[in-house]
Amino acid sequence: MKWVKRLIARGTLSVVVGLIFMNLLGAMVPAAFAADSDTGGGKIGSTVYVIPAEQPIESGLEKFLKRAYKEAEEAGAERIVLVIDTLGGSVVSAEGIGDLVRTSKVPTTALVHGRAVSAGTYIALNADELVMEPNSVIGSAAVVDGTGTLIDNPKTVAYWTQKMRAAAEINGRDPNLATAMVNPNVTLEIKPLGRTVEKGELLALSAADAVKVGYADYTASSVDEVLAHLGIEQPNLVEVKASVMERISQFLTQPAIMTLLLVIGIAGVAIELIVPGFGIPGLIGLAGFGLYFFGHYITGFAGMEEIILFVIGVVLLIAEVFVSSFGILGILGSASLIAGVVLAAPSPKSAFLSLFVALLAAGVIVFIIAKRFAHKGVWNRFILSESLTTEQGYVSTADKALYLGMRGRSVTPLRPAGTAIIGEQRVDVVTQGEFIAANAEIQVIKVEGTRVVVQQLNENI
Missing domain, CATH: 1.20.120 (Four Helix Bundle (Hemerythrin (Met), subunit A))
Structure with missing residues (x-):
């Protein structure tokens, strides 16, 4: 019976040790996962897509960005860093790109590298996070035509103003500043900057001013600084480039x-x-x-x-x-x-x-x-272009002007038209309406083209 007691004692001890081990393992596993995910919203080794938008905004760029965003979503990327450096471009393409950025399943950080002017401002405002390099500029987003002339059509200005205001409000930015960037007919006092945007002026903000008024979340000099701020360590960077x-x-x-x-x-x-x-x-x-x-x-x-x-x-x-x-x-x-x-x-x-x-x-x-x-x-x-001119020696009809003043004799009765001998030529002639008998002496008194007009000189009885 002693050996039975020993077996039970050993079994109880094993069970107790096993339970303690399981409890320790259960506590360590969640802690390990928590440590992996608790990096300021990022993960070690997370995939980050860096996509450039450093050119005029047009349909080709829109197509490229759609392809790049689709790849990022399919790859399960943690973040997209959209590097913007543009003076603007097509409003239609800007709207398409803005919708793409705003509705993307992968959050976007817009990094303004140099300039996000005009339509570029609209794209940047649609991002989940807006970061600017220290010397960059954002704003001056009025609508212009192909020659750069400001479009003052009230409907166009009102439409684009509302689009800009809506983009600003998405992430809690002051929509009145967006209006001042688009419409030169407004006056706006910006208290944080101690300045006033006067009528006829378009608002543009430096990186420092954009941070002060809450348009930029912070400044960063590079993509690495952006990732460090996001807490993404040792990222798997994918730099998307346009194909040939x-x-x-x-x-x-x-x-x-x-x-x-x-x-x-x-x-x-x-x-x-x-x-x-x-x-x-x-x-x-x-x-x-x-x-x-x-x-x-x-x-x-x-x-x-x-x-x-x-x-x-x-x-x-x-x-x-x-x-x-x-x-x-x-x-x-x-x-x-x-x-x-x-x-x-x-x-x-x-x-x-x-x-x-x-x-x-x-x-x-x-x-x-x-x-x-x-x-x-x-x-x-299809057109007969050759002409047989008098200068070339060609005559379409006989020139009868030389008969003017000459005398001749009627061959047939002239009633009032008929035939006469003038010089040595038989010529079709007409009178001015009178009758002239055959074999009468006549004289040419007028020539009109091919029409030879004669009159009788004497009468034959």
Whole structure:
């Protein structure tokens, strides 16, 4: 019986030791997980995507950022650091990028590297956190046209003002400061800065001033400083760069380049039709149109439908030259071409503006070329351009002016028209209405082109 008591005692001791070990292990495991996650909101080895937005804001940049944000979400990134350095650009693209930043599943820290001006300000305000480098600037976000002229249309100003105010309010920033950045017709006193934004002035804030008024959360000189502030240690940094094709598309979809390509396309095709040049003008024109659609196709704005519409338009315009359709083919071709160009662009308004400017510029170029080489034009295939002039020794009809004042004799009765012998030539003549019998002596008193007018000199009885 003693051995049974010993076994029970040993078993009890084992159970007690096991329970103590399990309790210690249970306490250590949560502590280990807590230590791993308690790093100021970050984790050791967290994935951080660094995405640059250091160029004019346009459709190509918007497409690139959409791709980069999608990759960050799929990779389960902890944070996106959006590095902004821009003087602004397209309002339409800025709205798209702002929505992308605001609705992203991965929180975004906007790091202003240099400038976040105009539309760049709007993008920065949509981020979860706004950080500025010490010498950077944010603001001056008024709407301007393609030439940089301030747009004072009340509806446009009111719309963009509300967009900026809404972006500011998302993270508790003073919306009145956003209004002063957009609308030059307001006066605003900024007490933390001890300054007043006067009417006619647009508000722009330095990094230090932005921190004072609560627009920037803090200043940082680099991405590393941002991550240190976030408490993300030993991050797995992924620096997203635009691919070669994206860089090409970003260049080709800039408004100025887009308009230039349309000028080249329209002028090249038109010159090829008017002044054949071994196909060179036509090839250059088609290359211009090709690059236009290529850039918009890569950015995702143009599809095969738009390209097919454009090709049909060109074919119909060429057919109009050779087929008499009373302008129907030309009208249909023009409509198809314009539809293809406009539908391929991110904004119909900007597309119409670019097309209008391109048509004017191409029209001037085509007029100059056509005038210089008109004698080689395709139209000469359909028009008789040779003229047989008197200076070249050609006469369309006999010159009867030499009969003026000459005398002759009627061959037939003149009632009032008939035939007479003048000099040694038989000539069709007319009187002024009177009757002249045959074999009467006459004199030419007037010549009007081919009409020879005579009168009787004496009467034959």
